[in-house]
Amino acid sequence: MQYHRDRGKSGKHVVIGRWGGYHGSTLAGLAWGGNAGRRLPYSAALPHAEHIPPCFPYRCWLGRPCPPCDCSCADHLERVIGQVGAENVAAFVAEPVVGATLGAAVPPPGYFARIRENCDRHDVLFIADEVMTGFGRTGRAFALDHWAVAPDLIACAKGIAGGYAPLGAVLVKPEIVGEVRRRGKSFVIGHTSAGNPLSCATGAAVLRYVLDHELIANAAATGSYLGDRLEGLKTRHAMIGDVRGLGLLGGVELVRDRATKRPFPREWQVASRAGAATLERGLVSYPGTGTVDGALGDHLLYAPPLTITREQVDELVAILDESLGAVGESLPSA
């Protein structure tokens, strides 16, 4: 917004996000995100934001079969920009692979190129939220690298310091920084812990380790193995509706009926029961709900350390296998 204002386009203030996305629990993050359940308690205080449908191949909001996918949901961006008026739109924000709220939903190739074109046509900044996907998680430095798309800003955290210290960053295109600096200004976005030297040193050490040990290549290779092994569980558990993900970000959606993709009743708390079952057996899962519509739907997310080996993936899958068996047996039969 500051960038647009400095260029004399102060009307550009609306941010467009996607339903089903997650950008954190600040008021702006919740507003731009699109998980109905997480937004609800704060709905009265959320700033104005617009949303387009998610790109969610397993549960296409446009009701199209996928694959093949014609990425037409990306054109909703142009439609909403038209509705709001391009002169009012500052940015579009999206997770390249939707993590916490959709359980590693990966778009088909071509989706983000279409988003990029739509943003460029209307002078709208494209913010990639790579908080979960960045710094090697998906087998590339950043997830958008899979599709050779360059955003204008990248939000990142988590993997930037490997979890060893709290660290987050916003990476901004030099042209945008230059535009603000040219006027002798800096971004008015300071925080108490900004630039914390201990966190930054930890981040630098983690990055050096990741590069020295070729962990991004490991995320690609072992991630692909993880995906295959998770996929293999489908033959053993009818409750697995979909296995998806990219690199070392894997998602398993749990459904009551695989043929119709019908979710479990909310009160059965299947995701949290499955998460608890794996934890009891020594595996940390990230259970998520609201996968279908912000309320219904259950998934488990896996984001193991980039150092994980194939043997450890086998252990992960064996624990998940046993846990899903136990959860399946404990569910009402009706």
Ligand SMILES: Cc1ncc(COP(=O)(O)O)c(C=O)c1O
């Ligand atoms: C994609 C994404 N964006 C933003 C956030 C929020 O980050 P923080 O909790 O550091 O505000 C998260 C946290 O899980 C996330 O997964």
